[in-house]
Amino acid sequence: MSRVSLPAGGALALVVGGVRSGLSLARFLSGRGMRVRVCDLRPAEALGEFARSLPAGVETVFGGYDESVLIGCEAVYASPGVPWRAPLLEAARARGLIVSSDIDLFFQLSSAPIIGVTGTNGKTTTTALLGAVLAQGERPVVVGGNIGRTVLEQLDQLTADHWVVLELSSFQLESCSAPKPKIGVVLNLTPDHLDRHGSLAAYVEAKARLLNFQDEADAAALNGLDPLCRELAGRTRAQVHWFDRHEPLPPSPLPGQHNRLNVLAAACAARLAGLTDSQIAAGVRAFRGVEHRLELVGEWKGVRWYNDSKATNPDAGLVALQAFPGVPLVLIAGGYGGGFELDSWLAAVRARTQAVVLLGASAVELSQRLAGHPLTRVDSLGEAVQAAAELAGRGSSVLFSPAYKSFDMFSDFEDRGRRFKAAVKALHGEEARV
Numbered sequence: 001m002s003r004v005s006l007p008a009g010g011a012l013a014l015v016v017g018g019v020r021s022g023l024s025l026a027r028f029l030s031g032r033g034m035r036v037r038v039c040d041l042r043p044a045e046a047l048g049e050f051a052r053s054l055p056a057g058v059e060t061v062f063g064g065y066d067e068s069v070l071i072g073c074e075a076v077y078a079s080p081g082v083p084w085r086a087p088l089l090e091a092a093r094a095r096g097l098i099v100s101s102d103i104d105l106f107f108q109l110s111s112a113p114i115i116g117v118t119g120t121n122g123k124t125t126t127t128a129l130l131g132a133v134l135a136q137g138e139r140p141v142v143v144g145g146n147i148g149r150t151v152l153e154q155l156d157q158l159t160a161d162h163w164v165v166l167e168l169s170s171f172q173l174e175s176c177s178a179p180k181p182k183i184g185v186v187l188n189l190t191p192d193h194l195d196r197h198g199s200l201a202a203y204v205e206a207k208a209r210l211l212n213f214q215d216e217a218d219a220a221a222l223n224g225l226d227p228l229c230r231e232l233a234g235r236t237r238a239q240v241h242w243f244d245r246h247e248p249l250p251p252s253p254l255p256g257q258h259n260r261l262n263v264l265a266a267a268c269a270a271r272l273a274g275l276t277d278s279q280i281a282a283g284v285r286a287f288r289g290v291e292h293r294l295e296l297v298g299e300w301k302g303v304r305w306y307n308d309s310k311a312t313n314p315d316a317g318l319v320a321l322q323a324f325p326g327v328p329l330v331l332i333a334g335g336y337g338g339g340f341e342l343d344s345w346l347a348a349v350r351a352r353t354q355a356v357v358l359l360g361a362s363a364v365e366l367s368q369r370l371a372g373h374p375l376t377r378v379d380s381l382g383e384a385v386q387a388a389a390e391l392a393g394r395g396s397s398v399l400f401s402p403a404y405k406s407f408d409m410f411s412d413f414e415d416r417g418r419r420f421k422a423a424v425k426a427l428h429g430e431e432a433r434v
Contacts, residue, residue: 004105004108004109005100005108006098006108007075009032010033010034011034011035011074012036012072013029013037013075014070014075014076014077014092015029015036015037015039015079016040016077016088018040018047018051019047020050020150021150022050023054023150024102024152025079025152026058027055027153028102028153030055030057035057037060037061037069038060039065039069040062040063041063042062042063043062044063047062067091069088070088070091070092070097074098075098076088076092077105078175079101079102080169080171080175081171100175101172101175101176102151102152103145103172103173104176105152106144106166107176107179109155110155110158111159111160111162112142112159112161112162113162113163113164113182114165114180114181114182114183115130115164115182115183115185115269115273116145116166116168116181116183116185117166117168117185118167118169118170118184118186118210119186119189119207120188120189120190120316121187121313121315121316122187122258122262123146123167123169124290124310125259125290126266127143128143128147128287128290129263129266129283129287130165130269131143131165132283133266133280133283134270134273134283136275136279136280136283137270137274137275137279139162140161140162141163142154142157142158142162142164143165143167144164144165145166145167146167146169147167151164170192170197170203171193171196171206173207173209173210174206179209180214180215180218181210181218182219183218183220183221183269184210184214184218184220184236185220185222185269186207186210186220186222186223187226187261187262187265188228189203189228189232190228190313191315191339191340192315204228204232207232208235211236212235214236214237214238215237216237216238218238218239219239219240219241219272220238221243221265221268222240222243223242223244223265224242224243224245225244241268241272243261243269244264248281250263250267250280250285251284252284252287253287253289254287255323255324256294256319256323257322257323258322258323259323263284267280267284290310291307291414292307292417294306294323297420297421297424297425298428302393302394302395303393303395303396303397304396305397305398305424306320306397306400306401307417307420307421308320308400308401309401309402309406309416309417309420310413310417311401312335312405312406312413313337313403313404313405314344314404315344315345316401316403317401318345318348321345321348321353322352324352324397327396328354329352329396329397329398330354330388330391330396330398331349331356331398331399332359332384332385332398332399332400332401332402333349333356333357333358333403334360334362334402334404335361335362335403335404335408335409336362336408337362337404345403346369346370349370349373353373354374355373355374355375355376356373356374357376357378357387358370358375358377358378359377359379359381359383359409381409381416381423384423385423385424385427
């Protein structure tokens with residue numbers, strides 16, 4: 001392995017980008033005797049609790065920055081939201097500084113074997129499910145990455161007897177110098193984050209990094225039904241296993257064909273980790289899904305409300321629509337983003353919904369593309385919930401599956417999903433039946 005991307009104690013390290021991973025990095029680096037400077041484009045008041053929670057002695061540069069924040073630094077650590085080729089990071093590389101991230105450090109420092117899960121859609125569900133299944137075995141399990149607690153917070157508790165399951169985005173993977181999971185899982189690959197990566201080829205290249213550094217003692221669990229995943233088999237020296245062929249398929253309470261593949265992926269990875277079929281089946285049976293992914297909020301007056309805020313692209317939105325065959329649907333959709341291929345999702349919207357409520361930056365374009373279909377445009381999430389309640393009749397469901405990013409109105413998909421649930425419960429007086 002290459003040298004650890006961590007300078008000696010007393011060195012000055014720069015953390016670029018605040019909030020969850022930035023706070024974790026600041027605490028981790030301070031705890032190892034380093035001086036820490038944190039910079040963010042947002043002002044302190046917009047960073048809220050993050051700005052107030054930084055360790056004592058951390059220097060802050062909020063509300064914008066330039067290359068002067070690099071003065072005196074030996075290392076720079078970027079949060080996932082910071083483009084990996086951002087001018088500041090390129091300037092740091094030109095100066096010969098260490099440029100790294102929290103996930104990069106974790107891969108280098110973890111004493112526990114790692115199971116990495118990536119793909120365009122299904123990462124959160126599969127990661128959480130795999131963690132629940134592995135908990136049926138004898139080894140302790142830690143779940144992290146894009147889900148749960150930040151991984152650096154949990155580093156010191158790990159031993160070689162643990163399993164670590166990481167949900168890994170393309171942003172995180174491109175920031176890792178040599179990610180080497182014991183088991184790498186790639187669920188599917190469809191166009192996403194092209195505004196950052198520039199092309200589908202570059203996006204796939206970022207995802208492929210999960211497999212590129214494996215060796216013959218490692219394993220790769222890939223989706224043989226996905227053309228781009230099949231191509232990745234030639235990118236790794238690990239033993240390749242096609243999870244779509246895994247048998248048996250454990251019975252699962254999760255709805256939708258897409259979750260069948262998520263279950264197969266988790267089952268395949270768990271067997272590679274040494275669990276028995278009976279342990280896998282028990283873990284799958286007990287799993288009830290994850291927040292923001294086809295999450296049942298409740299039922300009122302014969303109408304079921306589902307939170308699918310994790311659907312941040314049209315492919316994820318399509319998967320959600322396909323999970324409700326024959327159910328009358330009122331869809332709440334729209335948000336931030338561009339460069340998406342919309343045709344398949346739009347066709348499903350027309351075919352599978354009785355009405356659509358649109359909000360966010362994409363509402364204008366979607367109104368044009370869905371002309372002739374029953375549409376309501378609103379300016380806020382509260383208005384969207386009210387409109388959907390008026391449109392939905394007994395026996396139908398309201399599906400909040402935006403199919404776009406959240407950044408035009410919310411800090412992230414979790415913020416968006418929680419506000420949706422709060423608005424639904426407020427509308428119905430908090431008397432949900434679930």
